[in-house]
Amino acid sequence: MDKTKRYLVVGLGLLGGKYALELTRAGFTVDGINRSEGHLQYALDHGYIRSGKTKDFEDLVRQADHIIFGLYPTALLDWFRTYGRLLKPGCIFTDVSGVKTGLVEPIQELCPEGVEFIASHPMAGRETSSVEHAAEVNFAPANFIITPTQRNTPEAIQWVRELAEVLGFRHICTLTVQEHDRMIGYVSQLCHAIAVSLMCANDNTDLCEYTGDSFRDLTRIARINDKMWAELFLWNRENLIAEIDQFSGSLGQLRQALEDGDRDGLEAMFRLSTQRRAAFDPKLE
């Protein structure tokens, strides 16, 4: 990657902050734009960015060769509708959003001539948020997923791949927008929907003292950033509803076997789940 290029991070949250930190560490010139003064100041004080603004930031946008949007999808789309015209020809930019349908195509449509959006998703969710926790994020074990469309050039895909390497990702792969959102609906959102529903089902906090590892593991992700996850769920709701329905069908089948006293049916489900789960954890075999 070319170190003479000027980087701009818009949205200095947990991930935007981490991107700024790692790019600066790697020797790039990074500016920042953030809504709140406090977090911008934190990024400045800790040397994550060279300069930054909360408003009147048109100059920073105009001079950026590469932009990273650390915004929720709704905020990103709003921002781009207002300021997208300022991006200079040749600018290649990416995002960090956990959903892609409904976001990538509209933004690619809005791009001025010579400006290219290559979408990507760093799958490094955490229970924490904000730039103050950015330094704790570890990208090494996480997946970095690039979701190119037919509008993307090999150069832009190569740029975002190199960006992921600079950020420390070791697992970098490519999916279509549709594949990405279906996958996310299953491996992440459905799990969160289940954990949340389990905690909301009834107030069993009096049972705390009896819980073992199973319960704790299953519900750990029920501690959730409400704003971010409502956003992600709603942006991917068709996939998530489909996953919930499939899961509910399966749970209904188990419930019916219980109702019928169908021991063979239960055992068959347990063998299937054991066999499939083994594929997700090959090291235990």
Added chain:
Amino acid sequence: MDKTKRYLVVGLGLLGGKYALELTRAGFTVDGINRSEGHLQYALDHGYIRSGKTKDFEDLVRQADHIIFGLYPTALLDWFRTYGRLLKPGCIFTDVSGVKTGLVEPIQELCPEGVEFIASHPMAGRETSSVEHAAEVNFAPANFIITPTQRNTPEAIQWVRELAEVLGFRHICTLTVQEHDRMIGYVSQLCHAIAVSLMCANDNTDLCEYTGDSFRDLTRIARINDKMWAELFLWNRENLIAEIDQFSGSLGQLRQALEDGDRDGLEAMFRLSTQRRAAFDPKLE
């Protein structure tokens, strides 16, 4: 505990084997009864028991002061119907079963004069089974739950409590049979039902490479001993069906919020789940 008393373990599986091992280590005299020759021989070879039989074991039963039944509930009830009359007056015995309704009362009914059943549950489930893994079981962090009824004497309750201490349990508590089974239906069985259903919902093993900690944590317990869990589920099916229905209602509420685009409703659920989950993990606060 009185070390002149003779102990008998019926069913040398994972837990029965561990009980035998720990009692022997503590200086008690322990005999064993087991259906399969191989596992009995393992227990003998490794010094878990002093002597043991697979059949013609009436003498071992007759001379036991204390018996531990390491059997599934159905097998325990069957065994007791056949051999329960052999237990000598003064004998106090316990079990390891993960469900109590439908088991404790019938067996207490069947007890000969002067013989007492005090039920208990070592909550130390593992993915492994069989006596060959008994030595790996660690009781220290697990709960030991005593479920006395009105038929039980303070002496028997005291005995099983001391037994739990000898076995290394540090968390020993008392619940009624009904409380125990409701609690187990929620903290253990519902979690297993969910994990199994998630794996059975569809074959997404092609998504292995994208899974993160959330998915792995949620589905770890989908690797399950089919015979044992079918048994435990069916013995507790009323509680488990009620828990599944409550959970499904909650998941249905989340699904409806998605369908309606109800951001406030989703955020409210996320805040509730976050707040309740915090109670289960106070150290993270």
